[in-house]
Amino acid sequence: MQAVTDIPRPAGQINKNLEASNSDIHKYLIERCLENDSKAQYQLYRQYADAMYNVCMRMVKNEDEAKDLLQEAFVEAFTKLHTFRFEASFGSWLKRIVINKCINLLQKKRLLTISLEDSKSARRISEETQDDSYTQYEVKLVQKAITQLPEGCRVVLNLYLFEGYDHAEIGEILNVTESTSKAQYSKARKKLREIIEEEKKRLKLI
Amino acid sequence: MDKLKNFIDENRQEFEEFKAPEELWAGISQRLKEEKHFPILTEEKQSKKNKQVNKTVKMYSFSRSMLMRVAASVLILLVAGITWVSYKIDALEDDPPLSKTEAYYEQIFHAKLTELKQYENDDLFDRDLLIDIQELEEIYNDLKNDLKEDANNEQVVEAMIRNYRVRIELLEKMLNEIKLKKNPNGKGIYPKNEGTHEKDKSI
Numbered sequence: 477m478q479a480v481t482d483i484p485r486p487a488g489q490i491n492k493n494l495e496a497s498n499s500d501i502h503k504y505l506i507e508r509c510l511e512n513d514s515k516a517q518y519q520l521y522r523q524y525a526d527a528m529y530n531v532c533m534r535m536v537k538n539e540d541e542a543k544d545l546l547q548e549a550f551v552e553a554f555t556k557l558h559t560f561r562f563e564a565s566f567g568s569w570l571k572r573i574v575i576n577k578c579i580n581l582l583q584k585k586r587l588l589t590i591s592l593e594d595s596k597s598a599r600r601i602s603e604e605t606q607d608d609s610y611t612q613y614e615v616k617l618v619q620k621a622i623t624q625l626p627e628g629c630r631v632v633l634n635l636y637l638f639e640g641y642d643h644a645e646i647g648e649i650l651n652v653t654e655s656t657s658k659a660q661y662s663k664a665r666k667k668l669r670e671i672i673e674e675e676k677k678r679l680k681l682i
Numbered sequence: 683m684d685k686l687k688n689f690i691d692e693n694r695q696e697f698e699e700f701k702a703p704e705e706l707w708a709g710i711s712q713r714l715k716e717e718k719h720f721p722i723l724t725e726e727k728q729s730k731k732n733k734q735v736n737k738t739v740k741m742y743s744f745s746r747s748m749l750m751r752v753a754a755s756v757l758i759l760l761v762a763g764i765t766w767v768s769y770k771i772d773a774l775e776d777d778p779p780l781s782k783t784e785a786y787y788e789q790i791f792h793a794k795l796t797e798l799k800q801y802e803n804d805d806l807f808d809r810d811l812l813i814d815i816q817e818l819e820e821i822y823n824d825l826k827n828d829l830k831e832d833a834n835n836e837q838v839v840e841a842m843i844r845n846y847r848v849r850i851e852l853l854e855k856m857l858n859e860i861k862l863k864k865n866p867n868g869k870g871i872y873p874k875n876e877g878t879h880e881k882d883k884s885i
Contacts, residue, residue, distance in 0.1 A: 503802050514711060514730070521710065525702035547706055616695040637690045638697065665686055681827045 500567045509557055517554055525550075528574045534634050535578035535646050537623050545581060549574040571639060576648060583629065585624060621671040629664035688815035738765075780839060787846035792859075806860045811852055818849050 508516035528549065550558035553570050560569050622630060635641045635649065636657075643657040650657070690697065801807050821847045829838045 489844060493753075504710075512714075514714070517711070517714065518707060521707055525706070526700070527698065529702035530698045530700050543703060543706055547709050547713070554714055555717045557715065615693050616696045619697060619699075637687055638694075668686070 491668060503562065506557060506560065509554060520566075521550055524570055528570065529565070531574050531639060532573060534622075534638055535575065535631065536581060542583060545574065545577045549577045553578070559674035572649075575639065577634070579631070579650065582631065590591040602651060617672060617675060618668070619679075621668050624671050625664055625667055629667065632657055632660035633668070652663065686875060730854070779840075781845060784846075787843070787850065791846060791850050794850060794857060798853055798857055801857075801860045804860050804863075806856065806863060808856055811856055815849050817851055818845055822849075 502520075505516050509520055525546070529542060529546050532545045533539070533550075536542055538543065545662070556573075560566065607649050622633065624632065632646055633649070635646045636643070637658050641649065643654045643661070645656040646652075646657040652660075697831065701754065798807070822842060825838055825842045829835060829842070
């Protein structure tokens, strides 16, 4: 039962195992959902709602918009459930719907602009980058810093770090090249470190 | 190695801070119910796998909702039809008895009036009473106009019948008095009220 209630997260290996053990239960639930069984729909919703809500919150940073997006995404998922082929996990299929909704919203608001020129400096930035040890940082600090990143690189960073996509996949999702995704991620990391350093200095001063 | 990624992965659970608000499901299930009744047909065409199962389900729910709508329409039409027909029948049924009653009283009234006219020069011939009767006739016509506006008003119909009866009674009374004077031994040809009342029961 533990496996069923756990939130599948494709990013981690443990989660992949969980998803594998869930797949039979999922298949049964999904088949019932296809017959418009509202109980099954609720069960499936309950399993993924929190994880998907966190995806929305990370992407749009706004509670009301996140709520709307979550509703939209689940309605679409259930009405398009017949297009799900059991090849990928249901979780990653659903997450893709959620992320597409989020990106559509950001693009509508014209917040998401990823400039291609950044890809030129991709290598340079990543070579320059020296990883600090992040373990010293508080989760809250990192979380807050991420929300302060410029929209374009923030989305790339989210997709890469939290949603478990590689740069080729991110390129496909955002309709940019793989190298643009890499460049944006490097830019995001650099900015993130700057923001965190600033914040640490500020905290020390206080 | 990307230490940031490691950091995120290791602390992943802590980053999942939000809980989906419980009330969201209500909105989703409501939308799904609506979608079920108005399936997006273009999307159905696009699907290839699971098409058979899904289509059957969707077509079934679609045709069932159509059936419900058709049934509802038929029911509404039926009720409206019945109401209209019964209203018409009421109107038709109400009309003949009234016009019949009217004709019946009219006939008696005129018979009495004609009969009375032959005693026009008699001392007991009361012209004032005839004027009263004429007034009653005017009231009767007013009532008849009222009835056109409110076809099913029983009170108006009752008043009209009473009006006719009073007029007939007045004529009978005068006729009786004249006849009684001319034929003192007789009991009078028109005993009070009898003629009309018997007939009333049949109406």
